[in-house]
Amino acid sequence: MIEIVSSILDGLLIGLVYGLASIGLTLIFGVMDVVNLAHGAVISLGMFSLYFFFGAGLHPYLALIPVAIIGFLLGVLIYQIAVRRILDGPPLMTLLATFAVSMIIVGIGTALWSTSPYNVNFKVQTLNIFGYTVTSARLIAALAAVLVTFMLYYFLYRTTLGKAVRAVSNNREAAELMGIPSQQILAISFGIGTALAMLSGALIATLFPFTILSGSIYELKSFVASVLGGLGNPTGALFGGVILGLIEGSVAPFIAISWTNVIEFVIFVLILLFFPTGLLGGRK
Amino acid sequence: MKPAILEVRNVTKAFGGLIAVKDVSLTQYQGEILGLIGPNGAGKTTLFNVINGVYKPTSGEVIFEGQKISGLPPYEVVRRGLARTHQIVKPLNEMTVLENVTVGACFGPQNLPLEAAQEVAAEVIEFTGLGKYADVLAGKLNIALKKRLEVARALAAKPRLLLLDEVLAGLNPSEVAKMLDVIRAIRDQGISILMIEHIMQAIMSLSDRIVVLNFGEKLAEGSPDEVANDPQVIEAYLGDPEMAKRILEEEEA
Amino acid sequence: MKLLKAPLFWLIVGVTAIFALLPLLSNNITLRETLVLSAIYIILAANLNLMIGYTGYVNFGSIVFFGLGGYLTLWLVGSHHWGLYSAVLVAGVSVSALAFLLGIGILRLRGAYFALATIGVNEAVKDFVSNFDVWGGSEGIFLPFTAYKAMGGAGKALWTVYLLIVLVMGSSLLLSLAVRRSKFGLGLFAIREDEDAAVVLGVKAPLYKTLAYSLSAFLPAIAGGLYFFKNGSVVPEEAFNLNLSIEAIVMVMLGGQGTVTGPTIGAFLYERLRGMLLTIPGLSNFHMVIAGVLLLLIILFAPGGLMGWLYRIWPRLRRVLE
């Protein structure tokens, strides 16, 4: 029994981190209808950024701040170079363009850092809560994910800029008529989405070893979580991440671990087919 | 009186709580041009979408040549002999005009093989005056030609009933005149036409009868003269300032 | 047959013959092994083009057909002692039928949703096969050497398999040409341009899309069967390699989506380019980067790919090469 509870608890904690990863993806989709296939590569970059800041002597949790800033700038850059020109073309084009960006990032990463695993080595405490073993890193990562989500919400609903983002997301033409500079808002949104992906990568790096390819695993999980919560719906994405974590945690004690992925992807395809707007209802 | 080709029986279409078309019934007889008018948002295009199968009616049914067609997907409806054009043109941009029209001929009620369809398409292109654009990519045409392409594509299916959704909108007077010639020629081939139009003069002169929709409901039905003098209709249009202005302008002209 | 009058028909026959005869006449096995890769890439790209280029649906997981074909073939040959010919045919037909059923479901999705679902399908199948003990789970299937002996020894068997792969390549190209010139193809193009308009014009889009999806599975499944037979083994990571799927998209885009010759030229160029980049010291680590930059440049500045660009500056070429 205690194993089942701790399994579910682990699932919940990791699910919040999945949720954070998928918010970045779903935000970009919500604002500009672009499925960002560079998401995984950016998550990997987040992992490596944390590694290098940590290596330079920064405390890993403090390093999250520069990681987010780099992520934002990178996102704006990706938007300007690869996305802006083709935003109004067929969806295939933005899919392939962001995929090309992913190939470039992963390619450079592989050349620089190979595909061997890296580790952020810092002392992790093991906490015993009512007999359940939880590492401090997991707990902090989950809390950080929740905190960042709250900050995003504050931004979207309480600041002028955030409201502009939501206006462009609802109807770009109407927003432009109201004098909102949509190109800037789109670039900022892509920047925020990318920053969130980098942050989630950085948090994952405090938990697990990683390679430049690791991001793709979390990219797939982000797809699943976003679709569960409804593509384009940030609350839904966090919720989807938690559901995903809970599925992983709660099925693990009963079936072979290697079947979890099969279950996840089957759920993913089924949700797409039968609830294309997600369990919570998507943007449209 | 000729037999009915199309009967719309008590059709209602709701989107969630919003009722776009409410309990509308109308009958079109073979060979006639039936006009469908009404202010913006009256539910005209929605009704077209119900008739040709893009939407399923929430209640009621659509009978075409004695058979129920409501609930069938659009491609089945075309195959029964009912073609339509779109208010917002939908050219197949990266295909030539000939290819566009061939699609219409190929997948219509006659279900022609490709080569026969190409011949039909060539004829229809000549008929609609698109002859010299046959090899131009549809996306490169101007709006007037795109509208004509819409008509040509629908016509290539050799339908027995043609639904025209604002084919005159956005055209200059000489283009309007050309299009009117085309529509008359179509009628002369014995094809029944149900058309939505905002240009009052044109629809008044073309239609045998007119049905007026307002807020999703049928407001009036009758000959152009009867409808034009119906106080309810005038009031409805006065509620729509833009339309009222347009009517006034046309009367001045 | 009107097809026989098309210059491209004879060009395809000619290219296929060159692929078959060049290594055969010179008895050059190294050349054969080089060309077999090009042929496989061409098969994958040409059939993927039926979906991406003709129908306008981006299939990120096209490799799942190739992998399943390989698995079915090796399972039938290895565990049930079938002959290679009947095994690949059955693999092709079954995978195609499976794609049809799958297509009925996932082709209700459009745009990005469809693309995501195809990734999901590939990953789900890969993880399923990794756990499926009948097919050896993660250990895969290894072919006993007797399977080659039944075909007159490994030396002869590999030649036969090579010629069959070239045949499948030729068939893929002819299929692309035939579909392009058919009523079916016209319907697909209409769907690609505007699915709603196509439906209103009478194109049975749900059926047509599903048929295209199913058709695009048939020859890759056979090619997968032949390729993994040649390799002597099949394991999940090689069979359902999502990267190869995506490289196939790059090939289609490079050559020009929606054209008959484009994907072939794209596949051939991509294979050569990759080989070249790998042999240049200092660049070998960057071949992914260069492929990515190339893809990005095509998308941003020449979305019609090489053939699209050529047709624009020289429209007459379209009549010949299609």
Place this chain on the structure above:
Amino acid sequence: MKKLWITLLLAAVASFGLAQTVTIGLTVSKTGKYNVESVNQLNGIKLWQKWINDQGGIPVGDKKYKVELKFYDDESKAERVQQLYSRLISQDKVDFLISPYSSGLTAKAAVISEQYGKIMIATGAASDSIFKLGYENVYQIYTPASRYLTATLDMLKAADPNLKKIAIVYEDSKFAKAVATAAKDYAKKIGFDVALFEGYPPSTTDFGPIINKVKASGAEALVGGGHYADGATFARQLYEQQATLKMIALLVAPASDEFAQLGDAAFGVAAPSQWEPLVKYNPNCGVTPEEFVKMYEEAYGKTPAYRAAGGFAAGLVLQRAIMDAGSIDADKVRAALDKMDLTIFFGKIKFSTDPASHGLQLGHDMVQIQWQKKDGELMKEIVWPLDAKTSDLIYPIR
């Protein structure tokens, strides 16, 4: 004039007779995922080449054959391997082959080598299945997967005859699954209760769910693992999540020197290894382990890992077979390999001659290592077999 030609011709023939060569072909993964392992293996092979050529070549009767190596980069990719082995055989006309690194690539190469009847010495390939397909020309140097963990289980049995429940947790990949399946059968045979037998996907980084299951199963010892990355992570998380196990033995990862980076999490973790620099075999042919290590350190400036040793061993075995055959004729060399029963610096070498598993390695055994602390420093010690050990097994570890 005519005389001059004849003289030249004679000279050419003479020089040809003096400097005979035997060419050995292989592919190396200079790029791609097997890069590090494969290049290590090549270093071993090159060292053997230098060693034997320094002695004038392989002595066959009264002649000596100089060894020439011909190799290409296979990019760690299956599709390149067949292309390149075909080239080696048909264009470069090599006399013998050595396999690429890894079982997967070796299986592809074997299809080609077999069709030409070329002998291929397989090193860096521990799979059993390649040798059960009816191949007649492939010979394995490594201990096969089916015997990877059997000695580990023997060691556990000897350390704690009362222990019953063990967990076998493996990476769900070809190699590790084969090892684990064989280990399960053997564990049951010698009286263990396998309380948990489960695979995890190769890309796993979060072992939380698995560790929960290990705890729930009540197992007191754990064997399994897969490759380096997953094994290292698994060991770290077992430590962080306080799994109380009396013994942990993982494949591959702990055998690597980098494993020491795990710090306390590495302590006590054991692993089977194909070979270790400190082993004390008494070879009846070629070099001793000490001589090999010294030569390698002189040539490359670092201590050889087992892959390099496997490379050297592959060359040595081929050399010995040619010497025994007294010829480089394929049939005679094949007969010599079939008869071979040697101890070299790498351990025992003997091949199966049963047609159902021809070429499978029967002689070579794994050694067991364990990470122990000497003066606060983590050290890799050999703890099994007892006659080769450098230290006693620490048991239980937690």
